[in-house]
Amino acid sequence: MGLRESRGDRAFTIFNYIFLAVVAIIVLYPLLFVLSASFSNPQYVISGEMWLWPKEFTIEAYEKVFKNPDIINGFINTMKYTFFGTLLNVVMTICAAYPLSRRDLKGKGFIMAFMVFTMFFSGGLIPTYLLIRDLGMINTFWVMIIPNAVAVWNIIIMRTFFQSIPYELEESATIDGAGNFRILWSIILPLSFPVIAVMVLFYSVGHWNSYFQALIYLQDQNKFPLQLILRQILIQGQADDMIQATSESFLAQKLSVEGLKYAVLIVANLPMLMLYPFLQRYFVKGVMIGSLKG
Amino acid sequence: MTLLNKTTVEEASKDQGFSSKKTKVKKNHWLEWKKAFKKNWQLYLLLTPVILYFLVFHYYPLYGLQIAFKDFIATKGITGSPWVGFKHFERFFDSYYFWRLIKNTIGIGVFTLLVSFPVPIIIALLLNEVKSLRFKKFVQTVIYAPHFLSTVVVVGMLLLFLKPDGMINQVLVLFGGTPLDFISEPAWFKSIYVLSDVWQTMGWSSIIYIAALAAVDPAQHEAAMMDGASKFQRIIHINIPAIMPTIIILFILNMGSVMAVGFEKVFLMQNDLNMSASDVISTFVYRSGILEAQYSFSAAVGLFNSIINFILLIMVNKVAKKVSDTSLW
Numbered sequence: 055m056g057l058r059e060s061r062g063d064r065a066f067t068i069f070n071y072i073f074l075a076v077v078a079i080i081v082l083y084p085l086l087f088v089l090s091a092s093f094s095n096p097q098y099v100i101s102g103e104m105w106l107w108p109k110e111f112t113i114e115a116y117e118k119v120f121k122n123p124d125i126i127n128g129f130i131n132t133m134k135y136t137f138f139g140t141l142l143n144v145v146m147t148i149c150a151a152y153p154l155s156r157r158d159l160k161g162k163g164f165i166m167a168f169m170v171f172t173m174f175f176s177g178g179l180i181p182t183y184l185l186i187r188d189l190g191m192i193n194t195f196w197v198m199i200i201p202n203a204v205a206v207w208n209i210i211i212m213r214t215f216f217q218s219i220p221y222e223l224e225e226s227a228t229i230d231g232a233g234n235f236r237i238l239w240s241i242i243l244p245l246s247f248p249v250i251a252v253m254v255l256f257y258s259v260g261h262w263n264s265y266f267q268a269l270i271y272l273q274d275q276n277k278f279p280l281q282l283i284l285r286q287i288l289i290q291g292q293a294d295d296m297i298q299a300t301s302e303s304f305l306a307q308k309l310s311v312e313g314l315k316y317a318v319l320i321v322a323n324l325p326m327l328m329l330y331p332f333l334q335r336y337f338v339k340g341v342m343i344g345s346l347k348g
Numbered sequence: 349m350t351l352l353n354k355t356t357v358e359e360a361s362k363d364q365g366f367s368s369k370k371t372k373v374k375k376n377h378w379l380e381w382k383k384a385f386k387k388n389w390q391l392y393l394l395l396t397p398v399i400l401y402f403l404v405f406h407y408y409p410l411y412g413l414q415i416a417f418k419d420f421i422a423t424k425g426i427t428g429s430p431w432v433g434f435k436h437f438e439r440f441f442d443s444y445y446f447w448r449l450i451k452n453t454i455g456i457g458v459f460t461l462l463v464s465f466p467v468p469i470i471i472a473l474l475l476n477e478v479k480s481l482r483f484k485k486f487v488q489t490v491i492y493a494p495h496f497l498s499t500v501v502v503v504g505m506l507l508l509f510l511k512p513d514g515m516i517n518q519v520l521v522l523f524g525g526t527p528l529d530f531i532s533e534p535a536w537f538k539s540i541y542v543l544s545d546v547w548q549t550m551g552w553s554s555i556i557y558i559a560a561l562a563a564v565d566p567a568q569h570e571a572a573m574m575d576g577a578s579k580f581q582r583i584i585h586i587n588i589p590a591i592m593p594t595i596i597i598l599f600i601l602n603m604g605s606v607m608a609v610g611f612e613k614v615f616l617m618q619n620d621l622n623m624s625a626s627d628v629i630s631t632f633v634y635r636s637g638i639l640e641a642q643y644s645f646s647a648a649v650g651l652f653n654s655i656i657n658f659i660l661l662i663m664v665n666k667v668a669k670k671v672s673d674t675s676l677w
Binding site for chain 1: 356380381383384385387388390391392394395397398399401402405406407410411412413415418422424433443471474475477478483486487489490491492493494495496497498499500501503504505507508513515518521547550551555556559561578579580611612616630633634637638646647650651653654656662
């Protein structure tokens, strides 16, 4: 492409870079602000003097967060729900996706339609709630795991990936006398690390961030996941009770609450922040797999 | 997951096409089935827990939907409760909050569609023109990030920024304005909801378009450049037509959920003061169903909403098929 850029194209390019830079700043600024505010003396945050970098660096807010039993407990609960939930999710997704990826499976079209239909029409909240109640799962560990055991969209992604593995591999294994379990275990799964990683990340981020299931079905505070505790602190303003134990003045309390909220935001996203480089790579990969023809 | 795309959905629907043929075969040739079963019983065994899961957690609630036409009595169960016809639907249509709920649900849905839908397309088209890989990577890394924040965190940030002494109001005061109580003002609710949605989703939703743009043949661009087409012209005449199928598929899916305004974010942003603008069907179903235990009535409201969504999806799909030959099925 030996052509020189025309003046119009040049203007477009300059506009383009400026526009995208502004977009990036708009997205980034609130995140940076939260991070800096969590390390600042809350007084400066409230007065508006802290606007980019931390002012009077302090980790006091984090000390309060990590001393709070509700947050710690919520953190542990969320890790439990995320770990076991994701484990079940991935196993179920493989169980569904592998057979459906096989062209010699009779009835696979019907089974696929049977699953895809639920993406577009569902019984809705109330019938599902009554079912969960009748199953006796309300306020149990299981309710955080079983009702969302598998997601149709992820089955489709995984199936598409499995279909991209040459069928000849499976055929020759069959001729060598390997059963379907054997083929799945020793041929398909070892080749599927990328897609399994994508699934683990998709599902675990979902578990980590969800609060709806817990809001509807859990009653005991000690079973609450982190997101519900966050809701109490950030949205229902219950942080005030957490600091009352200390003998601070009213103003000092207000300031503590302010700092605590920013720190809590950061702590809640700590695993995501640390995993972000992986998350981004594998998530993008997942979206790409989904958009390739299988 | 809203990131559905053309090929896989098409494929899923092709499978549906196969199924009708195969079920016919099934009646005549059960021997064939027996053979298939014998050969692949392990595959069917793998599928069993998944099918059971769908039957119990997705199809049984569909059966349970009949309580929308009944007066549900817990001791009599779903089947034993007496039929009452359309009583609950009529009560809903006649209630004073009916129009408020419809107005809010459609308002938020349409507003979201109008703003949240085109922005990622524009971002993808512009990112595609960036030559500096480093800059591109930086912008992508930044704008994908909010996708990983939970709804609670995003709403928590909104509340912190928008409160009377929060960051936004500090800026307002700096420029000589007076602080506003954004969160409790109904007039602001929809804008805050939609703009924060754009903030959170624009990067992530652009991935699918970026992928589609990567498949555009560079030869087309070279030929157009020879003919003296400017960058802007090439975007309009080459890139946009190239990603049109993707745009249409995502539009259909988004249209289908115009009235399915998600519960999670609205519920968290809702308070007693902004209720007149923030009460939508899903939050109403939660309140009347889960909190007030009016099971039959709220099941009816939920069913009404699902049916409208389903009809919308089918209608848009049909129109898209006629106009552009691209459709979900």
